[in-house]
Amino acid sequence: MWEQFIARCNSKDTTATAVLTQFIKRYLDGSLDDLDKIVSNDLDKRLDSKIKARVEEYLEEYLVASNNSANATNQTILDICSRLDKLESQIKGESNSNETGAIPNLANLEQKVSGMAARIKQLTEAILKIQDYLNNQLKQTKKSYNNSYYQRST
Secondary structure: OHHHHHHHHHHOOOOHHHHHHHHHHHHHHOOOOOHHHHHHHHHHHHHHHHHHHHHHHHHHHHHHHHHHHHHHHHHHHHHHHHHHHHHHHHHHHHHHHOOOOHHHHHHHHHHHHHHHHHHHHHHHHHHHHHHHHHHHHHHHHHHHHHHHHHHHHO
16 A cells, blocks of 8 residues: 555655645644545445455355265265165065074064164264254354444444
8 A cells, every 4th residue: 555655646746745744734624524434434344345255255164064064964864774774675585584583683683773773863963963053153153243343333
């Protein structure tokens, strides 16, 4: 900014000292009273645009990261469902072919399925907790942005 100021002074065949002295005199005699309002509004607009751009960048990164996490979670759930489908088909196949030997295997399989069901329940609860945490982080970010913005403007 200073280099631009010096260059403009040189193009007008004057010096920075002369221009600044003239500005100070006009400011002191009151002929530039509206300057404070103009500078303040311009600064507020520039700050608003920079803050808005930063928030949009952050939200875009946050949404992409959470979307990738959700895709990985969905894939894990689909894999678990696929494994359960295979187990069900094995149970049906074994029960039809081995009526007598199926009872011990069935008990063992029931234990495995109940263990998997418990694990699925844990995963579901963990996913819900992660989602709540991410939602709370987003809300807190919005609140802190709003509070800091209003404090600065007042």
